[in-house]
Amino acid sequence: MVSLATAKEYLRVSGSSEDALIERLVTAATVHLRVIGVAVDPEPEPVSEAILILVSHLYRRTDRNFAVREQQVEGIGTTTYFDPKLVDAANWTLIRALTDPYREQFL
Incomplete structure (x- = not known):
């Protein structure tokens, strides 16, 4: 995982x-x-870069409380998530290029 x-x-x-x-x-x-099928454990360098791009984009938003939420999920506990619609298309293109080779293959 990307460190603080x-x-x-x-x-x-x-x-x-x-x-x-x-x-x-x-x-x-x-x-x-x-959740979208990218292998994050262990975390390859391109996946770490994608995480940092997402973090940077979300951090720079002024409506941070809207971007990241915590939700109590029965039987699981609290999970943190964000709305992927808040990330622009150019960043998603870059993130996909970095992470596609590490996506799990489903048959």
């Missing part, structure tokens, strides 16, 4: 006041990629 330190370096954030938000964004991006 790596995400903060990518975002060029130095203080610790945003740490909880950045960790939530990393988790949301990682979970989203896993």
